[in-house]
Amino acid sequence: MAGSSVGTVNMSSQKTCEDYLLFHGESSLSEGMRAFLYLLALAYCFMGLSAITARFFQSMENIVKHTREVVEIDPVTNTKVIRREKFWNYVIADITLLAFGTSFPQISLATIDAIRNIGQLNAGGLGPGTLVGSAAFDLFPIHAVCVLVPKAGSLKKISDVGVWLVELFWSFWAYFWLYIILEIWTPNMITLLEALLTVLQFGILLLHAYAQDKRWPYLSIPLARSERPEDWVPEKGSVLECENKDNAFCEVLQVSEGNDTNIVDIFSIHSSKDPGPSYQTIPDCDFMESTASVSTVKIIEEKLSLFAAWKRQFVDAVTSESKTSKKASNIHQRIVRCIMRAILAPWRLLFAFVPPYDIAHGWISFICSLLFISGIAYVVTKLTDLISCVTGINSYVIAFTALASGTSWPDLVASKIAAERQITADSAIANITCSNSVNIYIGIGVPWLIDTVYNFFAYKEPLYIDNAEGLSFSLLVFFVTSAGCIAVLVLRRLTLGAELGGPRLWAWLTSAYFMFLWVVFVVLSSLKVSGKI
Numbered sequence: 001m002a003g004s005s006v007g008t009v010n011m012s013s014q015k016t017c018e019d020y021l022l023f024h025g026e027s028s029l030s031e032g033m034r035a036f037l038y039l040l041a042l043a044y045c046f047m048g049l050s051a052i053t054a055r056f057f058q059s060m061e062n063i064v065k066h067t068r069e070v071v072e073i074d075p076v077t078n079t080k081v082i083r084r085e086k087f088w089n090y091v092i093a094d095i096t097l098l099a100f101g102t103s104f105p106q107i108s109l110a111t112i113d114a115i116r117n118i119g120q121l122n123a124g125g126l127g128p129g130t131l132v133g134s135a136a137f138d139l140f141p142i143h144a145v146c147v148l149v150p151k152a153g154s155l156k157k158i159s160d161v162g163v164w165l166v167e168l169f170w171s172f173w174a175y176f177w178l179y180i181i182l183e184i185w186t187p188n189m190i191t192l193l194e195a196l197l198t199v200l201q202f203g204i205l206l207l208h209a210y211a212q213d214k215r216w217p218y219l220s221i222p223l224a225r226s227e228r229p230e231d232w233v234p235e236k237g238s239v240l241e242c243e244n245k246d247n248a249f250c251e252v253l254q255v256s257e258g259n260d261t262n263i264v265d266i267f268s269i270h271s272s273k274d275p276g277p278s279y280q281t282i283p284d285c286d287f288m289e290s291t292a293s294v295s296t297v298k299i300i301e302e303k304l305s306l307f308a309a310w311k312r313q314f315v316d317a318v319t320s321e322s323k324t325s326k327k328a329s330n331i332h333q334r335i336v337r338c339i340m341r342a343i344l345a346p347w348r349l350l351f352a353f354v355p356p357y358d359i360a361h362g363w364i365s366f367i368c369s370l371l372f373i374s375g376i377a378y379v380v381t382k383l384t385d386l387i388s389c390v391t392g393i394n395s396y397v398i399a400f401t402a403l404a405s406g407t408s409w410p411d412l413v414a415s416k417i418a419a420e421r422q423i424t425a426d427s428a429i430a431n432i433t434c435s436n437s438v439n440i441y442i443g444i445g446v447p448w449l450i451d452t453v454y455n456f457f458a459y460k461e462p463l464y465i466d467n468a469e470g471l472s473f474s475l476l477v478f479f480v481t482s483a484g485c486i487a488v489l490v491l492r493r494l495t496l497g498a499e500l501g502g503p504r505l506w507a508w509l510t511s512a513y514f515m516f517l518w519v520v521f522v523v524l525s526s527l528k529v530s531g532k533i
Helices: 002-017 024-028 031-065 090-116 126-139 141-146 161-185 192-214 248-252 285-290 292-318 323-327 331-351 359-391 395-407 409-421 426-458 468-495 504-529
Strands: 067-073 080-086 278-281 463-465
Touching: 002 359, 031 090, 031 331, 031 359, 031 395, 031 409, 090 126, 090 192, 090 359, 090 395, 090 409, 090 426, 126 141, 126 395, 126 409, 126 426, 126 468, 126 504, 141 409, 141 426, 141 504, 161 192, 161 426, 161 468, 192 426, 292 331, 359 395, 395 409, 395 468, 395 504, 409 426, 426 463, 468 504
Parallel strands: none
Antiparallel strands: 067 080, 080 278
8 A cells, every 4th residue: 555655646746747837848848947947937926926016005005095974063063064084994904905915925825725725635735834934034034124224223113012912912823823723623634613713813803903903991902102103104195106117126016215204104005194084064055066067077087097097007018218217317227227127027018907096996906906916826836836846845845935935025125115214113013913913814714714614515524734743843933933033022122112223233133133033944844844853
């Protein structure tokens, strides 16, 4: 039986290596050449994920900016007034739209991996490996970059420590919970109840975070908030709008150019200053009738403007460089910019089909961006299978290293911008812990729920986890190293008064320490999967 099993594995492996992605002749190339081509294609897919994530952020910004009108009676003048209020609570928007958006490449990859393995009693490790590796990349390398970003001597701290502590608790509990169901409750398998409870805990996180934001008694930590991010976001300009559209950096992730006096936040999707509800007296009927034709003209103008904006997307996709950027840059910058635009031209042209984010308050662009991200994630899963086959590297190792780093690259760039442009460290740090919670409750919970539901009704069997021992070991390593990371952040807060910045020596030492923790996680997890420890 053992020999038969080995033979089956070898035949399966050989069949997989004979598969191809683009053309049949791939299988005739040397394994080294195929590995190089697949790695190159994987890197190009990551660039595409970064580019579409920029549009994703823009659509989220418009969704959260949307307000509704509430008609009330002024008790003093007894006249009707319109009060405009936002649909979205600040914290809920950050946890749902924002954290979900930044984690969607990993979530999509894990979901696709689960769907393509549906009907099998064993679950693949590609999705969970990517999400756990992404959590490690978010926590260690991104913190390592952000702590160096503030100017020498300047300090940036978290303003709402209460919300951050709530998100931090649920982030730690998420990985502890995952270890419980993998090793203690039902070892090496996941039941339908466990998968369902994993997903439901995301709702509890939302409720707890909202209670903390509103400072509900008994459900919140009694800590004062120094200032809210929307209190200092600039009134004018989109937080994701590039002043120089041809800037090479904006090709991957669009951000505003400016200085410390013009605070910009890629994470703060609340892009207008919000001192409170705005009121407007409702005019009488005669005035409303006289302005009806004007409103009609405005609607027509808006539709024409949206059509022009969509047309401009295609023009920008095929345009090499604008006249403004030529005047504002030297020859070397122009060469680099042109090369970047040429490399990204296929992605730019493809993503030009995404409707402008001004339509339907950004929801259509939001959904279309998700579809494009899912398509790229599917290609990434195919490339991972081929890379694992031709190189002999365990796909789990590829998942928590290359895939985790590549899919988390937009997080790194965005966090760096937040650390540069914000006066606080809320978005650069607090959002990382929240995204890690989403990775478990949604990114792993939903794919496992899909598979366990199918197995329950089709086979009356639970979902068995391939390499559960290696995944559990990675969770333990991550839990210990993340505790070391948070301890240093707390120590910096107690000694320096802030999590980011400070004297350059201490900033560099902190950064090196965070990178060391990441190397420890990667090395130990790789050795465990390889059976060397």
